[in-house]
Amino acid sequence: MTTHTTTTEAGRVAGRPRILIVGGGFAGVECARRLERRLKPHEALITLVTPFDYQLYLPLLPQVASGVLTPQSVAVSLRRGLRRTRVLPGGAIGVDPAAKVCVVRKITDEVVNEPYDVIVLAPGSITRTFDIPGLTEHARGMKTLAEAAYLRDHVIAQLDLADAATDAAEREARLRFVVVGGGYAGTETAACLQRITTAACERYPRLDARDVHWHILDVAPKLMPELGDRLGAEAARTLRRRGIEVSLGVSVAKAEADRVTLTDGRELPCRTLIWTAGVAASPLVGTLGAETVKGRLAVTDRMTLPGFDGVFALGDAAAVPDRAKGDGAVCPPTAQHAQRQGKVVADNVVASLRGEPLRPYVHKDLGLVVDLGGKDAVSKPLGVQLTGLPAQAVARGYHLLALRTNVAKVRTATNWLLNAAAGDDYVRTGFQSRRPATLRDFEYTDAYLTPEEIRSRTSSSADAG
Numbered sequence: 001m002t003t004h005t006t007t008t009e010a011g012r013v014a015g016r017p018r019i020l021i022v023g024g025g026f027a028g029v030e031c032a033r034r035l036e037r038r039l040k041p042h043e044a045l046i047t048l049v050t051p052f053d054y055q056l057y058l059p060l061l062p063q064v065a066s067g068v069l070t071p072q073s074v075a076v077s078l079r080r081g082l083r084r085t086r087v088l089p090g091g092a093i094g095v096d097p098a099a100k101v102c103v104v105r106k107i108t109d110e111v112v113n114e115p116y117d118v119i120v121l122a123p124g125s126i127t128r129t130f131d132i133p134g135l136t137e138h139a140r141g142m143k144t145l146a147e148a149a150y151l152r153d154h155v156i157a158q159l160d161l162a163d164a165a166t167d168a169a170e171r172e173a174r175l176r177f178v179v180v181g182g183g184y185a186g187t188e189t190a191a192c193l194q195r196i197t198t199a200a201c202e203r204y205p206r207l208d209a210r211d212v213h214w215h216i217l218d219v220a221p222k223l224m225p226e227l228g229d230r231l232g233a234e235a236a237r238t239l240r241r242r243g244i245e246v247s248l249g250v251s252v253a254k255a256e257a258d259r260v261t262l263t264d265g266r267e268l269p270c271r272t273l274i275w276t277a278g279v280a281a282s283p284l285v286g287t288l289g290a291e292t293v294k295g296r297l298a299v300t301d302r303m304t305l306p307g308f309d310g311v312f313a314l315g316d317a318a319a320v321p322d323r324a325k326g327d328g329a330v331c332p333p334t335a336q337h338a339q340r341q342g343k344v345v346a347d348n349v350v351a352s353l354r355g356e357p358l359r360p361y362v363h364k365d366l367g368l369v370v371d372l373g374g375k376d377a378v379s380k381p382l383g384v385q386l387t388g389l390p391a392q393a394v395a396r397g398y399h400l401l402a403l404r405t406n407v408a409k410v411r412t413a414t415n416w417l418l419n420a421a422a423g424d425d426y427v428r429t430g431f432q433s434r435r436p437a438t439l440r441d442f443e444y445t446d447a448y449l450t451p452e453e454i455r456s457r458t459s460s461s462a463d464a465g
Contacts, residue, residue, distance in 0.1 A: 016045050017353055020102055020114060021085075022092045022284070023122035024050025024078060025058075026335045027315035029404070030342025031120055031349075032085045038350045046085045047114065049092050049104055053078050056145055057403055059335060060412070062185070064148040065155075066192035066373070067426070068419045071145055073412045076404045088114065092123060093447050094287040094454035097308045101458045103449060113458060118310045118349055121297065122342070123282035125316035125333055126443045127275060134255035139180075139275035141439045142189050150442075151274065153428045155193055156200070158271055160428070163204040173258050173269035175212045180252055181276035182218030184370060187235065189274060190216050191372040194244050200426045214244045217262070218277075219251045226332075227368060231378045234387050238376050251277070275439065279333060281317045283448045293319035293330060301360035303345050312349060314341040323362045335402070336366060369395035 019035065021028045032048050039046070054075035063069040078087060090106035102114045127141045140154065141147050155177070162174040177197070179190040194214040201209040216239065222229070223236045223246060236246050247262075252273070254261040260270045281296045290305055291298040296319040297305060303320055305311040314320060316333035320341060331337045340363055348358040367381040371392065379391035379398075386394060396416065403409050449457075 016042065017117040018045045018047065018115060019118045019120070019349060020116035021046070021048045021120045021122065022095075022102065023124050023282075023315070023317075024048060024052060024055055024087075025122060025124045025315065026055070026338035027122035027124075027342040027345075028120065029055045029078065029081070030339050031122065031314075031346045033081055034343050034346035035349065036082065036084050038346060039353075041084060044353065047088055047116075048078070048082070048085050049088045049090060049102070049114070050078070051089060051091045051107055052145075053087065053089065055404065057335075057399075057408070058143075059184070059402075060399060061142055061145070061148045062188040062192045063371070064145065065142065065151045065189060066196045067152055067424045068192065068373075069412060069415045071149055073408065073415050075145060076408045080405050080407065091447065092284055094449035094451075094457075095119065095121070095284065096454050096458040097288055097290075097311055099455075099458040100310065103454055103457055105447060111457075116310070118352065119312070120345055120349065121284070121305075121311065121313040121317055122315045122338070123284045123317050125279035125281055126283070127439055128278040128280040129275065129439065130277075132252055132255065135252065135275065136439050138255040138257055139273045139439060141442060142185055142274060142276050143279070144442045147442045149429070151189075151193075153430070155197065155272065156426050156428045159197065159200055159204060159207065159426070163206045169269065171211070173271045175207070176215070176268060176270045177213070177272040177274070178215045178217065178252075178260055178268060178270050179274045179276060180217045181278065182216055182220060182223045182246070182248065183276065183278065184224065184368075186216060186218070186274070186276035187224060187239070188371060188373075189276060190214050190244055191239060191242075191376065194242060195373045196424055196426065198243070199424070203426060212243075215268070216244060216246045217250050217252065218248055219263075221248055223248065224370065227370065227378060227380060228385070231380060231385055231387070235370060235372065235378045238372055238378075238387075242376075279316060285317050287448060287451055287454055289451055296330070301362075302348055302358040303341060303361060304348070304358070310352075312345050314338065314345050320361055323360060324364070331361075331363070337363065339402075366398075369398050371395045371399075 057074040060074045090104045093105045094103040105111050127143050158174040162171045165171040179186045197212050198209045201207045224232050250264045253263045261267050297313040299313050299318045301321045303312050303314045315338040319330040322329040322331045344361045369379040371377050377392035377395045379386045379394040400409050
């Protein structure tokens with residue numbers, strides 16, 4: 001691994017404060033966009049650290065996995081929206097708040113020190129896993145664009161292999177798909193992929209759609225409790241009507257290459273285990289040595305980190321107080337909150353540079369939408385409960401409005417129309433076909449430095465300077 005230390009002396013000479021934004025998701029990109037609008041070029045240098053040159057529209061990943069949308073539809077180009085921001089292609093692997101240095105591993109694996117005057121931490125989250133035998137080796141996630149593309153290939157490969165199989169046990173295992181997690185990601189993933197596997201059987205002469213089995217497991221007593229009892233129950237009824245088995249109060253006890261054992265004792269032949277059982281804050285949080293709330297940085301309602309000069313945090317990595325609910329509640333890790341928090345943090349960064357008072361984050365919930373594929377959906381816009389086609393229209397309208405560029409909106413709408421008119425061809429691209437991919441292959445959770453390693457790097461750099 002090559003190491004190198006950068007210094008931004010030009011920024012110091014020019015007298016411009018260096019604003020470093022970590023994370024190219026909803027929160028980070030919205031913050032950068034607003035900073036560009038609020039600050040003139042001579043007022044600050046803005047840098048965005050992100051491994052990808054796009055903002056991923058995460059809510060539509062299940063539709064990428066099912067082939068309804070192309071990957072480009074949900075990958076919104078950063079270059080279209082950011083004009084002055086320097087994009088550093090890599091991931092932050094440590095922060096030294098005392099030295100005001102962020103350690104970044106670039107996509108070339110070169111490690112650099114990036115000094116800052118103000119840092120905005122929006123590194124997002126990773127898939128939350130548990131100490132379940134075989135889980136990290138055999139489960140697939142749905143958190144990144146690469147995982148969605150890989151999952152589509154994998155699911156279609158199971159149909160191809162099942163059609164060619166001569167062994168009944170192998171065919172049964174390849175035609176059973178288990179999704180762990182009854183939240184939005186798990187429910188929408190199961191719903192969208194069940195539609196394509198069922199429809200695809202018409203193209204396979206040796207497969208019967210009745211032999212394809214999809215299961216949703218969740219330890220919670222209700223499916224998507226955020227929707228409320230009525231809509232949650234309606235979503236469960238819709239899934240069961242389509243043949244998806246929903247098992248609540250149960251999870252996976254053990255995962256193997258060709259079977260999963262459930263906590264209720266059942267053993268299911270299965271070659272596809274999809275893990276969407278929640279998220280955890282980015283491991284970057286642990287490198288600061290700051291107070292946390294359930295793994296998320298404990299910030300004020302102005303999204304400042306108490307005791308740390310020039311540090312703001314938001315999105316999935318921060319426990320932002322939910323002033324609308326009160327009683328110590330924190331905002332859930334959703335795209336809606338992250339996007340809005342990005343704007344408020346940008347305003348607070350500008351205010352801090354200009355010596356003005358910071359404002360708290362207060363929101364009004366716009367509601368929730370769940371696309372179950374085809375004509376099926378449940379939505380709760382502004383508290384109004386909808387199901388079926390009206391809910392689907394609201395869900396897709398919301399997604400189109402939330403996409404940041406007109407190109408992304410047009411591409412997504414065109415894909416929806418094309419898929420509705422022509423259907424799917426169920427083809428594999430051969431993405432990572434020779435070696436099964438694991439959760440760690442996509443999220444790089446073992447790349448972070450310890451606080452001691454970070455201080456060693458920053459102190460040696462300071463001594464060299």
